[in-house]
């Protein structure tokens with residue numbers, strides 16, 4: 001059992017942070033890696049990125065958006081409750097090196113995934129320009145943390161309720177016009193990563209994206225997480241989750257994420273009914 | 278004696294009663310129901326008690342078949358299970374899943390003129406009887422040696438090593454990547470063929486012997502082999518199975534609705550998607566299902582699809598009936614359940630709809646040409662024979678490869694040209710000191726009993742190492 005020792009509600013209770021006791025994982029994990037969590041006997045195996053860790057305390061932090069049955073079930077867990085299974089660290093760590101100037105672009109809960117990577121680049125001596133965005137002010141997370149590891153931070157919201165009005169790509173264009181970037185990292189909703197990659201391709205800036213296909217084992221055994229990159233089939237859980245943003249077939253990824261749309265809705269509705277949510 | 282033998286010959290091979298196809302294809306209950314004591318005894322009496330029993334040479338672990346069969350004939354059921362246990366620690370499983378027709382029963386002398394003795398059924402009977410009647414006595418453990426062994430992977434191979442080394446007095450810990458133990462026995466082979474309670478009770482018996490289990494430990498990711506040595510283990514056994522899905526590498530393979538058999542069966546079995554939404558993991562229920570391949574994995578996938586409510590399930594196989602690698606019993610059961618066989622047929626392309634979902638599959642008819650390296654006649658495409666079949670779910674069951682997750686993490690472990698671990702067949706030793714390997718990660722996907730046999734060989738060698746030296 002993996003006990004929850006800290007919990008925070010963010011973005012108007014649509015995003016939850018859990019600090020979980022998992023000393024073995026905390027001692028090994030690197031930026032970019034993820035864990036798979038299973039709440040209970042009947043639960044699904046759900047991948048979440050390790051957003052932060054404390055090796056001394058033996059804890060890891062995950063931040064998840066409530067989007068369906070399993071994350072709604074996770075949300076019912078409080079401090080003192082436990083996940084039945086937490087497996088990790090999985091996936092390849094981010095290749096963090098000193099490259100010069102790095103532009104980090106995050107959208108929605110993707111910012112939780114982006115944070116440890118941004119910190120990694122900053123700590124390695126890179127100049128870091130970050131751009132984070134959300135649909136609206138209340139949904140923006142980790143602004144302070146991102147600011148603390150960036151040389152420059154741009155914030156935008158789709159509806160203009162906070163920061164610049166507009167999409168992260170608009171700010172990105174200005175940043176790229178002004179500065180020569182050596183690397184871009186984009187993490188967020190699939191369409192965001194797709195459009196950021198399109199833009200950085202035009203500016204000839206190498207771009208890393210972190211993909212979130214549906215997974216089961218996380219060890220390369222089932223092939224469920226396959227994505228198409230550069231015309232080749234790759235398994236995101238072992239070959240990724242990070243890929244060259246200019247090579248990914250985003251449309252196929254978006255399709256595959258919808259594989260269980262109908263069952264997900266059924267499970268979520270039944271869960272809400274039973275929990276009177 | 279001759280009179281008695283003559284009498285024996287008159288007893289026909291005793292069939293095992295089974296759930297009716299039209300009922301069982303709608304649920305996941307076990308299909309064959311087992312022998313009653315009376316039937317088992319009658320079947321056991323058919324055995325000729327050969328002086329040089331050829332059946333034993335057909336069994337990869339040399340179970341004393343005439344010995345335990347005689348005990349069943351005499352009504353000494355607890356004696357029978359003890360006899361089996363000296364060679365095979367998982368008889369309830371082997372009795373159900375061994376390909377008996379090419380192993381023990383394939384060599385039985387009775388099979389020359391008549392039907393062979395139902396050795397698998399009798400083995401299953403003895404094991405089930407012991408389980409129902411208190412499990413038999415736990416074997417005696419040797420005095421503790423103070424040596425620690427880590428076993429990576431909880432499939433049949435790892436479980437065998439665990440059992441053997443516990444009995445020899447070593448301190449054994451099993452590390453498993455999944456949240457549950459049993460390997461393919463729990464994530465691959467479906468409930469209707471091997472009830473998961475049986476696997477759980479075999480594991481529980483090992484725990485009673487002192488086995489420590491750590492699930493959720495992905496060796497190569499969450500811990501390395503060298504770190505295990507640092508944690509104080511004196512020896513390590515790698516039994517991680519094959520575990521890499523093979524695809525066809527044809528167009529359209531990433532459409533929604535094209536699964537590897539590993540994914541499809543893991544969802545259904547390990548994650549219990551057949552009980553969705555009681556269990557949270559979903560699965561796609563196809564109407565028109567095509568399963569590509571004709572081994573045990575393909576039969577399991579096809580029969581699972583049928584039970585999940587498919588209207589039509591087709592096995593699509595590029596060779597002919599003779600080459601189908603599945604156990605005879607599985608092919609028979611699949612046919613009884615209404616699964617169609619499209620032989621000498623090869624998929625060449627998947628076709629999707631506007632939502633990226635699988636809608637059709639294009640195939641090509643094949644004919645048999647000259648024999649290939651495997652000695653089987655090579656299927657060659659017939660020009661102009663392409664046709665399209667409707668299909669909204671396709672399961673690719675064309676074998677597995679070697680999963681590199683663990684092996685890539687330690688350069689001292691040498692691999693063969695196909696990516697499997699190079700281990701000495703006589704001992705199971707790898708090229709890294711203190712590390713052994715066996716089962717599917719050495720041989721490629723084979724059988725439960727071969728994985729167990731490899732485990733036994735390695736256990737003996739590990740014991741020698743821990744008591745004598747490398």
Ligand SMILES: Cc1cc2nc3c(=O)[nH]c(=O)nc-3n(C[C@H](O)[C@H](O)[C@H](O)COP(=O)(O)OP(=O)(O)OC[C@H]3O[C@@H](n4cnc5c(N)ncnc54)[C@H](O)[C@@H]3O)c2cc1C
Pocket residue numbers: 034044045046047048049050063064065066067068069070071072109112113211212213214215216241256257258259264265268
């Ligand atoms: C490597 C990786 C890291 C991730 N990190 C984070 C993170 O840090 N924070 C966060 O909020 N989300 C993260 N995700 C996404 C998260 O796993 C899904 O949001 C979650 O599984 C949804 O489950 P659900 O039952 O609540 O929703 P559902 O109703 O089941 O599905 C909602 C959406 O989640 C996707 N999804 C469903 N099941 C899975 C699954 N088993 N694996 C992956 N996606 C699934 C579906 O395609 C759908 O788009 C990550 C995904 C991956 C692969």
Ligand SMILES: Cc1cc2nc3c(=O)[nH]c(=O)nc-3n(C[C@H](O)[C@H](O)[C@H](O)COP(=O)(O)OP(=O)(O)OC[C@H]3O[C@@H](n4cnc5c(N)ncnc54)[C@H](O)[C@@H]3O)c2cc1C
Pocket residue numbers: 374375376429430431432433434435452453454455458459460461462465466494495496497516517518519520542573574577604682683715716717718722723724725726728
């Ligand atoms: C669907 C299906 C049906 C089959 N039917 C039959 C049959 O009827 N008869 C028959 O004889 N054989 C059958 N087989 C083959 C048989 O199941 C295998 O040959 C046998 O299970 C191999 O045993 P193993 O111990 O080598 O590995 P496995 O059973 O594959 O077990 C390996 C275990 O190691 C774990 N693991 C993997 N990597 C790691 C890691 N890095 N760290 C920790 N743990 C890890 C896995 O999760 C798994 O639990 C079938 C196989 C399949 C897939």
Ligand code: SF4
Pocket residue numbers: 335336337338339340342365371372375377380381382396397400726
């Ligand atoms: S272990 Fe398998 S091959 Fe050996 S006797 Fe039993 S059923 Fe036959």
Ligand code: SF4
Pocket residue numbers: 323324325326327330331332333342343384385386387394396
């Ligand atoms: S070969 Fe057949 S008849 Fe002879 S001992 Fe073996 S099982 Fe009995």
Ligand code: FES
Pocket residue numbers: 214215216217218219220221222223224225226235236237238
């Ligand atoms: S999740 Fe199964 S292979 Fe990646």
